[in-house]
Amino acid sequence: MAYRIIESCVNCWGCEPLCPSNAIQAARPHFVIDGGACTECDGDYADPQCASICPVEGAILDGLGVPVNPPGSLTGIPPEHLVQTMAEIRAR
Amino acid sequence: MALVALDRPLPTPAATPGASGGCSAGGCGSSADKLAQLPEHIRAKVHNxxxxxxxxxxxxxxxxxxxxxxxxxxxxxxxxxxxxxxxxxxxxxxxxxxxxxxxxxxxxxxxxxxxxxxxxxxxxxxxxxxxxxxxxxxxxxxxxxxxxxxxxxxxxxxxxxxxxxxxxxxxxxxxxxxxxxxxxxxxxxxxxxxxxxxxxxxxxxxxxxxxxxxxxxxxxxxxxxxxxxxxxxxxxxxxxxxxxxxxxxxxxxxxxxxxxxxxxxxxxxxxxxxxxxxxxxxxxxxxxxxxxxxxxxxxxxxxxxxxxxxxxxxxxxxxxxxxxxxxxxxxxxxAAMKRRAEVRAVIEASRAAQQQGRSQTFIPITSLKRKKPQPAPAASPAARFAVATTGGGVIDQHFGQAREFLVYEATAAGNDLDVRFLAARKVDLYCSGGDTCGDAEDRLAKTIRTLEGCTGVLCSRIGFEPWERLEAAGLVPNGEHAMEPIEDAVAAVYRELLAEGRLDAPAKAVALSA
Missing domain, CATH: 3.20.20.70 (Aldolase class I)
Incomplete structure (x- = not known):
């Protein structure tokens, strides 16, 4: 199984130096993961490194095509609480 | 993009070093005064x-x-x-x-x-x-x-x-x-x-x-x-x-x-x-x-x-x-490094000269604050002035070209007049996209909103329409101090308004300040 970077990647270089398999390359329009080289960090780290530093929700998919960082997971706002949280913040 | 370039005040690098006035402040406000109290080795590091x-x-x-x-x-x-x-x-x-x-x-x-x-x-x-x-x-x-x-x-x-x-x-x-x-x-x-x-x-x-x-x-x-x-x-x-x-x-x-x-x-x-x-x-x-x-x-x-x-x-x-x-x-x-050294020498010479000529004029606000019990009745109301400048410490910018204003506050206590720098306010708040960004508010209205809390505006020149709109918004426009050091000009305008009774004075201060 291998991870994949999709078009919402912002080319921030965060992931590239972290990959234990050197599977990530800078490319245009966005960085790419060499599917043959990616090990999902199995045996190297508890957490997949690229997905642990990526600042963009949804930019990295796992082997099943599911976003490793789904909407809301990085901002810390559960999507179902979005409206309530927005109201709280606006009242500041 | 062309809009952005036209919008900017024209930089004048060749004219800047010491050609004229320059900031003659002993310190443009309180932080400079406080920097002056730092140990010499730190001051040397921040001086430029x-x-x-x-x-x-x-x-x-x-x-x-x-x-x-x-x-x-x-x-x-x-x-x-x-x-x-x-x-x-x-x-x-x-x-x-x-x-x-x-x-x-x-x-x-x-x-x-x-x-x-x-x-x-x-x-x-x-x-x-x-x-x-x-x-x-x-x-x-x-x-x-x-x-x-x-x-x-x-x-x-x-x-x-x-x-x-x-x-x-x-x-x-x-x-x-x-x-x-x-x-x-x-x-x-x-x-x-x-x-x-x-x-x-x-x-x-x-x-x-x-x-x-x-x-x-x-x-x-x-x-x-x-x-x-x-x-x-x-x-x-x-x-x-x-x-x-x-x-x-x-x-x-x-x-x-x-x-x-x-x-x-x-x-x-x-x-x-x-x-x-x-x-x-x-x-x-x-x-x-x-x-x-x-x-x-x-x-x-x-x-x-x-x-x-x-x-x-x-x-x-x-x-x-x-x-x-x-x-x-x-x-x-x-050659570039040599030129930098020459330009810096000119700037430093002019800074030193300005600083000397200045030291008697203004009392730093920090010393005023420390002297505490000030005879309250003699204090006149503080007033804020927005200044259009391209740098060098002088009023040298046309009102309509200013993309930001430096806000200074003037206060008087007895015979002491203090002018201190408060903040820089941007007219177009981080976006210079102008009309292309779909903002309906016209530029002048935006500028006037930026000047909220100010009594007057000092610039090198100003057009007739903006003059009227500034007055209508309760601001005092002033184009009489072009190329003068900022703090001297702010002090002069403050004195003038004070003398004319145009500053919102607390009743007590007015009664006793004449």
Missing amino acids: HPCFSEEAHHHYARMHVAVAPACNIQCHYCNRKYDCSNESRPGVVSELLTPEQAVKKTLAVAAEIPQMTVLGIAGPGDPLANPERTLATFRALSKNAPDIKLCVSTNGLALPELVGEICEHNIDHVTITINCVDPEIGAKIYPWIFWNNRRIMGMKGARILIEQQQKGLQMLCDRGVLVKVNSVLIPGVNDQHLKEVSRVVKAKGAFLHNVMPLIAEPEHGSFYGLMGQRGPSDEELQALQDECAGDMAMMRHCRQCRADAVGMLGEDRGAEFTLDKVAAMDIDYE
Whole structure:
């Protein structure tokens, strides 16, 4: 199984130096993961490194095509609480 | 894009060094006065630094090179997706550079703008989350342009492990952004950090970040490196807490605290922007800066520039130095360094001359404050004036061309008149996209809104229509002090209005001041 970077990647270089398999390359329009080289960090780290530093929700998919960082997971706002949280913040 | 270029005040690099007036202030406001009380070795380090010395920012230029794209934390005011060339705020860049490109660009800018004294690396990510790129740039520059000061700005997470190397490359200025010293507050600002190969969310992450920031600050101060602390003022989140932050960082040895307003608009795409978190008003910002001040120097002239800004503070000439333009330039580095030395000598001579001629005129506000019991009845009301200037410390800009105004406050107590610098206010608030961005409010209305709280406006010239609209908005326009030193002119206008009884005076003061 291998991870994949999709078009919402912002080319921030965060992931590239972290990959234990050197599977990530800078490319245009966005960085790419060499599917043959990616090990999902199995045996190297508890957490997949690229997905642990990526600042963009949804930019990295796992082997099943599911976003490793789904909407809301990085901002810390559960999507179902979005409206309530927005109201709280606006009242500041 | 053409709009942007036309919109900018025309920079006049050749005319700037000492050709005329210049800022004749003993200090443009309280922080300069406080800088004057610093030990000699620190003063020497900040004397020519436009970001650290309010007075120097009238004369010297800086640039940032965007070599550091990666970041190791997420801040709620930042969105890494954004890059618009009309935007002027931290974290935004147009062109990412390799260290080699950054060195070339720096040398090109330093040759074209001899007032340039400082090269900073500020992002667009975190410079210390990209240590190889950041340090390679510094290494090459300390070798090829030894007369240019180097500085770096960081969130602090990776700072302790890199302090040694930073000092090795002779970087004597570091800025750490510290928004809190309490993890509970931190969790509302930083949703996560990347630490020891894991993403750590919430309060746990914020606690680690705060510990690292404080540790790094201490280590730098112990080694004698100058540290400025930046804090973003986020109403309802850390506003009151920043007083505590100021106290803590000052105790550790930070020499300057820069409280900046949150910039958050939905179109920036940041968490705060999207969620409707408001930024502070100018009044709130100034009040907090005053409360944090204490004995530590506060910075009030920050323009929150882009991570690839070039030129004087408040100005961005980055478009003149894109990669292809730099590649086409033919530069004699030796001659450029010689020219910089000459230009600096002229600036210094004029600064020294102005400072001497000035010292009797104004009493620094700090000394007024310390003298406390002041005979209250003799005090006249404070009044604020907005000034249009392109730099050099004189009033030299047409009202309609001003993209920002410097706000000064004048107060009188007995025979003493004090003029102090309060803030720089941008007209187009971080976006210069003009009509193309679909903003219906006309430019003049926007400008007038920027001047809220001011009594008058001083500029070199002003058109008939804006004059009338300013008066209608209750402001006093004044174009009689063109090319005069700012503080002298502000003092003159203040005296005039006071004499005419046009300042809103508390009844008590009016009764006794005649």
